[in-house]
Amino acid sequence: xxxxxxxxxxxxxxxxxxxxxxxxxxxxxxxxxxxxxxxxxxxxxxxxxxxxxxxxxxxxxxxxxxxxxxxxxxxxxxxxxxxxxxxxxxxxxxxxxxxxxxxxxxxxxxxxxxxxxxxxxxxxxxxxxxxxxxxxxxxxxxxxxxxxxxxxxxxxxxxxxxxxxxxxxxxxxxxxxxxxxxxxxxxxxxxxxxxxxxxxxxxx
Amino acid sequence: xxxxxxxxxxxxxxxxxxxxxxxxxxxxxxxxxxxxxxxxxxxxxxxxxxxxxxxxxxxxxxxxxxxxxxxxxxxxxxxxxxxxxxxxxxxxxxxxxxxxxxxxxxxxxxxxxxxxxxxxxxxxxxxxxxxxxxxxxxxxxxxxxxxxxxxxxxxxxxxxxxxxxxxxxxxxxxxxxxxxxxxxxxxxxxxxxxxxxxxxxxxxxxxxxxxxxxxxxxxxxxxxxxxxxxxxxxxxxxxxxxxxxxxxxxxxxxxxxxxxxxxxxxxxxxxxxxxxxxxxxxxxxxxxxxxxxxxxxxxxxxxxxxxxxxxxxxxxxxxxxxxxx
Amino acid sequence: xxxxxxxxxxxxxxxxxxxxxxxxxxxxxxxxxxxxxxxxxxxxxxxxxxxxxxxxxxxxxxxxxxxxxxxxxxxxxxxxxxxxxxxxxxxxxxxxxxxxxxxxxxxxxxxxxxxxxxxxxxxxxxxxxxxxxxxxxxxxxxxxxxxxxxxxxxxxxxxxxxxxxxxx
Amino acid sequence: xxxxxxxxxxxxxxxxxxxxxxxxxxxxxxxxxxxxxxxxxxxxxxxxxxxxxxxxxxxxxxxxxxxxxxxxxxxxxxxxxxxxxxxxxxxxxxxxxxxxxxxxxxxxxxxxxxxxxxxxxxxxxxxxxxxxxxxxxxxxxxxxxxxxxxxxxxxxxxxxxxxxxxxxxxxxxxxx
Numbered sequence: 067x068x069x070x071x072x073x074x075x076x077x078x079x080x081x082x083x084x085x086x087x088x089x090x091x092x093x094x095x096x097x098x099x100x101x102x103x104x105x106x107x108x109x110x111x112x113x114x115x116x117x118x119x120x121x122x123x124x125x126x127x128x129x130x131x132x133x134x135x136x137x138x139x140x141x142x143x144x145x146x147x148x149x150x151x152x153x154x155x156x157x158x159x160x161x162x163x164x165x166x167x168x169x170x171x172x173x174x175x176x177x178x179x180x181x182x183x184x185x186x187x188x189x190x191x192x193x194x195x196x197x198x199x200x201x202x203x204x205x206x207x208x209x210x211x212x213x214x215x216x217x218x219x220x221x222x223x224x225x226x227x228x229x230x231x232x233x234x235x236x237x238x239x240x241x242x243x244x245x246x247x248x249x250x251x252x253x254x255x256x257x258x259x260x261x262x263x264x265x266x267x268x269x270x
Numbered sequence: 271x272x273x274x275x276x277x278x279x280x281x282x283x284x285x286x287x288x289x290x291x292x293x294x295x296x297x298x299x300x301x302x303x304x305x306x307x308x309x310x311x312x313x314x315x316x317x318x319x320x321x322x323x324x325x326x327x328x329x330x331x332x333x334x335x336x337x338x339x340x341x342x343x344x345x346x347x348x349x350x351x352x353x354x355x356x357x358x359x360x361x362x363x364x365x366x367x368x369x370x371x372x373x374x375x376x377x378x379x380x381x382x383x384x385x386x387x388x389x390x391x392x393x394x395x396x397x398x399x400x401x402x403x404x405x406x407x408x409x410x411x412x413x414x415x416x417x418x419x420x421x422x423x424x425x426x427x428x429x430x431x432x433x434x435x436x437x438x439x440x441x442x443x444x445x446x447x448x449x450x451x452x453x454x455x456x457x458x459x460x461x462x463x464x465x466x467x468x469x470x471x472x473x474x475x476x477x478x479x480x481x482x483x484x485x486x487x488x489x490x491x492x493x494x495x496x497x498x499x500x501x502x503x504x505x506x507x508x509x510x511x512x513x514x515x516x517x518x519x520x521x522x523x524x525x526x527x528x529x530x531x532x533x534x535x536x537x538x539x540x541x542x543x544x545x546x547x548x549x550x551x552x553x554x555x556x557x558x559x560x561x562x563x564x565x566x567x568x569x570x571x572x573x574x575x576x577x578x579x580x581x582x583x584x585x586x587x588x589x590x591x592x593x594x595x
Numbered sequence: 596x597x598x599x600x601x602x603x604x605x606x607x608x609x610x611x612x613x614x615x616x617x618x619x620x621x622x623x624x625x626x627x628x629x630x631x632x633x634x635x636x637x638x639x640x641x642x643x644x645x646x647x648x649x650x651x652x653x654x655x656x657x658x659x660x661x662x663x664x665x666x667x668x669x670x671x672x673x674x675x676x677x678x679x680x681x682x683x684x685x686x687x688x689x690x691x692x693x694x695x696x697x698x699x700x701x702x703x704x705x706x707x708x709x710x711x712x713x714x715x716x717x718x719x720x721x722x723x724x725x726x727x728x729x730x731x732x733x734x735x736x737x738x739x740x741x742x743x744x745x746x747x748x749x750x751x752x753x754x755x756x757x758x759x760x761x762x763x
Numbered sequence: 764x765x766x767x768x769x770x771x772x773x774x775x776x777x778x779x780x781x782x783x784x785x786x787x788x789x790x791x792x793x794x795x796x797x798x799x800x801x802x803x804x805x806x807x808x809x810x811x812x813x814x815x816x817x818x819x820x821x822x823x824x825x826x827x828x829x830x831x832x833x834x835x836x837x838x839x840x841x842x843x844x845x846x847x848x849x850x851x852x853x854x855x856x857x858x859x860x861x862x863x864x865x866x867x868x869x870x871x872x873x874x875x876x877x878x879x880x881x882x883x884x885x886x887x888x889x890x891x892x893x894x895x896x897x898x899x900x901x902x903x904x905x906x907x908x909x910x911x912x913x914x915x916x917x918x919x920x921x922x923x924x925x926x927x928x929x930x931x932x933x934x935x936x937x938x939x
Contacts, residue, residue, distance in 0.1 A: 074573065078466075084557040088309040098312045098823045101912050102919070102931035112910065142881040194874050194893075197881035198907045218916040218935040220904040222924065224877055224895060227905050307825055316826040317931070318798045325828045331795035332840070337864035339837060348625060380723070383652045390660030394632065397667040401625045409671060416668050420661060440723065487804070487834035499837040499864040 113213035115193045116202055118235040126239035128232060129210035131162070132184040136202035136211060144195035145202060150187035158182045162207045179207065186232060193219070194227035287361045294515055295508040299326040302552050309556040336500035341404055344497070348402030353498065353505040356395035359388035360512040367519045368442050368528050369537055381442045382430060385520055386423075389475065389513060393419040396477075396484060396494045399506075403497040411493030414563065415477065415484035421570040422474040422481075428578035429468035432585050433457045433524040442520070446528030451535055458525030463581045465525040467574055472517040473551055474566070476510060480558040481566060488560075518547035603644055611637035619692065624670045628663065635659045646720045771850065771891065774857045774898045790926075796840065796866060797922040797930075801831040803839035805859065808846025810873035810908040817911035829918055836862040841921070842898070843914070847875035847882060848891040860898045868925075870917050871900045874907045881907070 099106055118128040132149040161178040203211045221227065300315065300323060307314025315322025340346060366381030393415055400412020434440055436457050437448035449456050458465035474481040485493030495506050522528055522543035531539035561569070614637055617630025635658045642651035730738050806814055817824050824830045833839040836859045848856055860869070871894050874880035879892035894900060901924055904917035916935060923929045 070573075081554075081558065085553060088553055088557045091311050092305070092308040094311055096311050096313055097820045098826075099821060100313075100316075100826070101822060101915055102934060105934050106910075106912055114906075142883060192878070193905055194878035194903075195880055195883050196874060196907060199881075217906070217910050218913045219906065220902060220909075220913065220917050220920055222902060222920070224893065224900075224903055227877065227903070303825060303830070307823065310820050312820040312823040312825065314823075314825050315828055318828050322826070322828070325799070328795040328798040328828060329831075331792065332799045335792045335796070336840075337866075339862075339864050345623070345625065348629065351629075380648055380652055383649070383656065387652045387656035387660060390656055390664075393664050394659070394667070397664060397671070398625075398629070401667070401671060413668065413671055416664050420664060423661070492833070492835035492838065495838075496835045497837055503838050 109215050109217055112215050112217050113198060113200065114216040114219070115191060115196060115198070115214055115229070116211045116231070117214045117238075118189060118231045119210050119212050120235055120239055124239075125242060126236045128186060128189065128235055129208050130186050130189065130206075131179050131181055131208045131210070132186045133179045133207060135205050135207060139201040139205045141199060141201065142195045142197060144192040146188070146190040146192075148187040148190075149184050152182055152185040156182040156185075181208070189231040191229045191231050192227065193229055194224065284361055287364045291360050291364065291512045291515075292508065295511040296326045296330060298511045298515070298548065298552075299329070299507070301549070302555075305549070305552045306556045309553065330504065333500050333504040338502065339497070339499045341497050344404040345402040348398045349497075350402075350502070352395045352399035352402055353502045353509075355398060356392055356509040357505050357512070359391050360509060360516070363388050363513075363516045366442055367516065368446055368523055368540060379439070379441045379444075382434065382440045382445075382520065382524075385516060386427065386430065389516065390419070390423060392509070392513060395509075399494045399498070403494075405497050407490045407492070407496045408494050411484045411486075411490050411496070414486075414490075415494060417563075418477070418481065418483060418566060419475055421567060422471040422574075425467050425570065425574040425578040426471035426475055428575070428582055429464045429471065430520070430524060432461055432464040432578075432582050433468075435582070435585055435589065436461065442523040442528070446523050446530060446540075449527040449530050451527070451530045451532050453527075453532075456525060456527040456530070458527075461525075461581070461585060463577065464585070465521070467578050467581070468521055468525065469547070469550075471570075471574060472521060473554065474570070476513045476517055476551075478510075478514065478551060479555040480560050482555075482560060483563055483566060486560060514548055514551055515544065518551065519544045521547055600644065603640070607637045607640040607644065609637075610634070610640065625667075628666055628670055631666070632659050632663045635663065648720070649723055649726060771853055771896060772857065773896065774860045793926050797925040799828040799831075800841040800868065800918065800921065801833050801839050802829060802841040802843050803836055803859065803863070804832045804834050805842060806845045807848060807852060808873075808875065810845035810876070813908045813911050814843055814845045814872065814914060817914045822911040822915060824915065824918065827915075827918060827922075836860075837864060839863055840866070841868050841870065843870045843872050844876040844894045844898075844900075845872040845908075847880070848894050848897070849889050850891060853891050853897055856894070857897050868901045868921055869894070869898055870902045870904060870914075870921060871895065872904045872914060872917065873909060874905055877903045877905060 118130055121127050121129045130147070132147055134147055134149070137143075137145050137147050158181045160181045162181060200213070203213060219227075303325070304314040304322070313322075315325035318325045318328055340349060363385045366384050396415040396419075397412045400408040400410075400415070403409075433445060437445040439445060439448070445457075453459055477484050483493075484490075485495065487493075490496070495503050498506065519540070522540055526543045526547075527539070528543070529535055529537055529540045611634045614630045614632070614634030618627045618634060619630075621627040621630060635654060639651040639654040639659070642648070642654060802814075806812075816822060818830050818832065829841070836842075840863070842860055842863065844856070860867070871877050875882065875890070876894045879887075879890045882890040883892050891897065902917045902920045904913050906913055909917075919929060919931055
């Protein structure tokens with residue numbers, strides 16, 4: 067009898083404790099990001115699909131030397147690089163050493179690529195097959211690949227996920243150029259008068 | 271229920287009750303989702319209408335416009351009769367609830383029995399849904415619903431009977447009148463065990479979590495309403511919310527003094543108590559995990575039924591002693 | 596009795612008859628049970644018409660609510676596979692059904708005619724207190740006997756069930 | 764591999780058009796449908812974790828009326844195919860889709876559901892290369908897995924597809 071009463075008391079107490087927890091949660095601060103109205107802050111370390119990196123001289127032209135290492139490395143075969151000979155004026159005498167994981171197993175797989183000899187005609191990424199393993203970025207000898215923060219990539223058509231990264235790079239360079247122009251115009255306007263607090267968006 | 275009641279006022283009353291039940295269902299769905307969100311530190315429905323108030327409306331209209339599917343080889347009559355039967359007793363159950371002195375169109379001296387007997391019919395509709403769907407999950411859900419409601423009706427009735435003994439009447443108005451305005455004059459304060467038993471078995475009777483075994487989603491897909499799409503499912507939910515309100519109203523009248531209150535007694539006290547209990551039931555759902563079936567039946571037969579019997583005995587003895595003194 | 600009461604009476608009568616017909620004639624057991632519960636509702640309506648609301652509600656609560664649901668429980672687990680319902684025609688069965696129906700009808704009729712009284716236009720409603728006093732006082736023995744009979748019937752049902760299972 | 768594989772039978776559509784049909788009514792209905800997309804509790808692989816995250820406190824799909832994860836296909840409007848669909852799962856997926864009452868929508872979430880993702884390779888015998896071979900897909904949300912907000916964006920895109928306009932501010936505008 068006494069045992070039953072203590073057991074019932076314990077059960078009721080646990081219910082009360084549970085109600086207390088949820089009851090307190092009602093008045094606590096909510097942990098929700100009101101997403102489309104407020105932006106998510108930790109996108110900086112999101113690694114989306116890969117992008118080509120523009121060369122230092124011409125941001126619209128990829129750094130890629132079309133060695134094909136990324137194509138070899140990709141476990142799901144989602145990268146296709148079509149190679150073309152680069153214009154003669156870009157040709158340098160520097161070499162970089164391409165080394166694959168496979169190369170670590172068989173040392174004979176090292177090979178040297180001349181910078182500026184070849185360039186990608188098309189650099190096609192089928193993002194819908196990618197598993198974001200990052201082997202391509204890690205193994206690129208020319209440092210020509212990076213991860214994007216393109217986190218919200220969706221479409222009504224499956225074919226949209228096949229990206230021509232070279233075209234994208236050109237578009238991005240154009241956008242960056244326009245943004246730079248706009249920024250310079252703004253600076254000029256600010257310098258001429260009406261100083262304004264600059265409220266830039268922090269994340270890329 | 272004499273026959274000389276003018277038909278028009280009867281129809282008007284019925285329409286008012288149905289409108290109240292429908293509006294109540296819509297509001298309670300919103301409240302439930304908001305409370306669920308708040309309990310988990312998220313806002314709940316927010317963007318559809320101000321504070322998400324139009325959310326249940328959108329849901330209702332969407333449910334109405336969904337395709338209605340009758341499963342092949344199901345029993346058409348039972349299948350579509352079940353949701354209707356689950357909602358039909360609702361207006362009758364609202365009748366004896368002491369909302370307003372005038373609005374209680376039929377002041378039965380058996381109000382409590384009326385409510386309890388018609389609430390019991392809900393389990394029949396669950397059975398019909400389970401049998402009519404021609405679906406194993408529905409059948410199992412219906413079987414659970416029966417075992418659960420039939421078991422928990424006993425402590426529910428015994429706990430209600432305790433309050434009836436204390437008041438000496440089955441009319442909810444008279445039970446209310448037998449209690450005083452202050453909380454320590456309420457039956458729930460004088461006899462907290464009865465209130466507790468009544469609330470627990472009320473939650474079990476209305477198939478709410480933590481006793482929502484007839485629709486346990488992790489085990490039975492959606493239990494007895496697995497096969498119902500669109501408004502078939504919507505009516506079940508409307509009925510469920512109506513029953514929650516009714517049983518909380520009964521608890522408020524029996525144990526919390528109903529319209530009696532410290533300042534300005536009146537129907538608002540009753541409404542406030544009823545909705546406070548509904549909020550408690552909703553919060554319970556988002557607090558406690560679902561019990562296992564054997565735990566459920568053990569709780570009923572090994573704990574609550576003996577406790578209710580002992581409680582009713584003790585109440586009688588105390589009343590006799592008080593009478594003798 | 597006014598005409599409205601007559602209409603209601605006929606309505607309840609029809610409900611009872613229809614329910615009974617479905618209960619006895621339906622092939623599927625679940626439909627038969629729905630018929631039975633419909634008939635119970637009709638009977639409850641009759642009680643209400645006779646100004647005995649307590650009895651009517653008890654009829655709903657205990658017979659429609661509890662007993663009907665328990666029969667549902669039994670039906671649910673004895674349901675044969677689809678299309679394998681028993682459809683055999685036996686001569687014995689209707690005879691037995693008629694006999695089973697006639698016996699209580701005859702007993703009731705005999706009682707009614709032996710102890711016939713003038714039907715009152717409007718029966719007075721008997722308060723619950725009086726009902727309770729009667730059941731625990733004057734009619735206590737009859738009340739308990741009914742319980743014993745019910746208990747015996749239930750125990751018999753359980754025994755038969757065990758017997759059948761053992762034979763399998 | 765061949766399309767004649769009986770385990771890769773696409774879903775059949777059975778849908779009776781509504782009896783009453785007027786433009787205004789249709790618009791109101793579409794709005795209501797878009798604002799209460801109840802998804803089915805249906806996760807296949809790791810993307811399902813992100814789907815759950817989208818329903819949890821940080822992102823809270825409930826704000827758009829889409830938190831009612833229904834366990835029964837009969838009561839759901841939206842099938843979020845979150846994860847790898849393999850051939851053994853394909854018939855179940857098709858059946859669940861067929862059991863949903865019209866109107867119904869599908870979001871293919873994650874690269875596996877879109878195209879088989881990393882499992883797509885010549886000669887593989889196991890993974891369905893794209894759930895659109897089985898059921899009609901409305902919105903593809905790419906990623907491996909997509910972020911929870913990306914699923915929310917997928918929900919908005921679906922709402923846009925249903926009603927013809929985007930209802931919420933669009934922070935992804937500059938993100939191309």
